[in-house]
Amino acid sequence: MTKRPIYPGSIIIAIPKPFLITMETVLKSEVGSFLKRSHLKFNLQQAMTIFLIIESEKQEESVWWPYIKALPETFDTPAFWKPSDLFLFSKNVYKKIFAALNDLQTFYNEILLFLSSCKEIKITFNEFRWAWYCINSRSIYYDCDSSPYIADTNKNIALAPFLDLLNHSTTAEVEAAFNMNNNCFEIKTYNSFRKYDQVFISYGAHSNTHLLMEYGFILPDNPHDVYELDYDEIVKVAHNLNFQYIDRKKRIIEENNINRKLVCSKEGVSWSMHAVMKILAMDFTELKNWKFIFKDDPISLTNQKAVKKMGHILLKQELLELRSVFVKFPSKDKSRLTPHQNIALNLLKIEENILQQSIQLLQ
Ligand SMILES: C[S@@+](CC[C@H](N)C(=O)[O-])C[C@H]1O[C@@H](n2cnc3c(N)ncnc32)[C@H](O)[C@@H]1O
Structure with a gap:
């Protein structure tokens, strides 16, 4: 909710770089040192998953605890649904969900393989699924340089605490980018909002199937639906x-x-x-x-x-x-x-x- 009117062209939020969780943050952490010793190469979402779990276990001892504490405990994406409810989808949606669930299991198995050589960390499937969907539903597009320790696919993501509290609307028009001049990740809106309105951003021109699978909700009047x-x-x-x-x-x-x-x-x-x-x-x-x-x-x-x-x-x-x-x-x-x-x-x-x-x- 905004406490003052917002006009088109305004920057609604700016998160300074040190408060972003990027590939750099992950590589500088314990996960980074494990990855540097391993012959396995993860994608950034997998590495970030391990990072989030390790940091959440540290609780107050982690500098990220205020953020982690505010993350949802569960999600409404089909990966969290009762398996019998998955038969309530149309054939092609079911096929997509089934493929995504298989991918999720593969990513977890790869992590298990990696952890078998580093006895210090244990991660259950439920912990992995929680962290995976925290990242899935909250990450921003953030250009990262290639790293010898992280696979290049899907490497341009970051978590942006606080910014990720903003909900999606199909009518929202925004520009989101890192501003080199002030070292902040910023969102500019092209909409106007009155005092006390909820401020929405756009997660992209997504269909309802995509919104459901990645974020766990659908919108009745979604113009991007197919x-x-x-x-x-x-x-x-x-x-x-x-x-x-x-x-x-x-x-x-x-x-x-x-x-x-x-x-x-x-x-x-x-x-x-x-x-x-x-x-x-x-x-x-x-x-x-x-x-x-x-x-x-x-x-x-x-x-x-x-x-x-x-x-x-x-x-x-x-x-x-x-x-x-x-x-x-x-x-x-x-x-x-x-x-x-x-x-x-x-x-x-x-x-x-x-x-x-x-x-x-x-x-
Ligand atoms: C980046 S977070 C936004 C903040 C979130 N509402 C929270 O309180 O943590 C994305 C999540 O917000 C929810 N969300 C965002 N836009 C929504 C909308 N238009 N309708 C319903 N849920 C929405 C979904 O649960 C989605 O996974």
């Missing part, structure tokens, strides 16, 4: 419609990376989803000129009709499958569902809405 489609499912529909030269078409799609962002939103199917369907529906002559997809004009009347038919079959199939999940909820009465079950139900309804609108737009 329903993700599976490339193999799209190809399967093309097969069933007896479209020809599928292998050649798949090669074109995959070699040119067109099978990315295969999603639909309230505005209909994405450009790449449309392009993939156009290619799959092409006849022999059209396929020779497949680059016409970049012109955004219809390929031909026949192609246009085939794309529409394919889109209908695919999206209706998705809708049918998604609706079959509703019966898995333990009650039809929302008040009898747990908060997690309510999140899953709301997400399903949002996805159902997106699919329905996309189907309408195919007409």
Whole structure:
């Protein structure tokens, strides 16, 4: 809550560098000295996880204790959900969550392997999961130089105590960057806030699935929300419609990376989803000129009709499958569902809405 009005262009927060937990902080700590002796190389989030756990165990003896003490004890990301509630998601969301849970277990196993050679530290999976999601839901983008002791993937993160108390809104417009002149990480807002308003920032243009998996919440009117489609499912529909030269078409799609962002939103199917369907529906002559997809004009009347038919079959199939999940909820009465079950139900309804609108737009 702001105690005074805030005008567009104002810096709402500035955290001096010594108060940031960066790769430098981690490498200067005990974890750093263990890492320097080890032949294993972690990503920064793994190293920071160990750092947070060690510092939290020190309690008042750690300079970071006032910060650690204020961190949430648990999270609402699916990694903390009852496993049986994970079946309340649509197929593709479930697949993403399942893959993320597998990655989490792999990152933990790597830490266990590392700790087997340094007997001083013991970390349980629950401690690891807590620290991992503290970092996941609270880290900022912070450019770090490469280090021989830390893997280069995902190295540009840092924790910014106090700054990480700000919540996300889809209407927030901000710029966040390190200011070399005053040595502070700053957030500038382009919104205005009245005295006593809650001040929001933006975590990025994230879909609800992303918000749920990384931060543990969803937003009802999220303009960045999408329903993700599976490339193999799209190809399967093309097969069933007896479209020809599928292998050649798949090669074109995959070699040119067109099978990315295969999603639909309230505005209909994405450009790449449309392009993939156009290619799959092409006849022999059209396929020779497949680059016409970049012109955004219809390929031909026949192609246009085939794309529409394919889109209908695919999206209706998705809708049918998604609706079959509703019966898995333990009650039809929302008040009898747990908060997690309510999140899953709301997400399903949002996805159902997106699919329905996309189907309408195919007409
Ligand atoms: C960087 S922290 C923000 C501070 C957090 N509210 C706290 O008290 O510690 C990110 C977390 O805040 C919560 N959060 C942020 N924006 C939210 C929103 N618009 N609706 C619901 N929860 C939100 C989520 O739990 C998310 O994981």
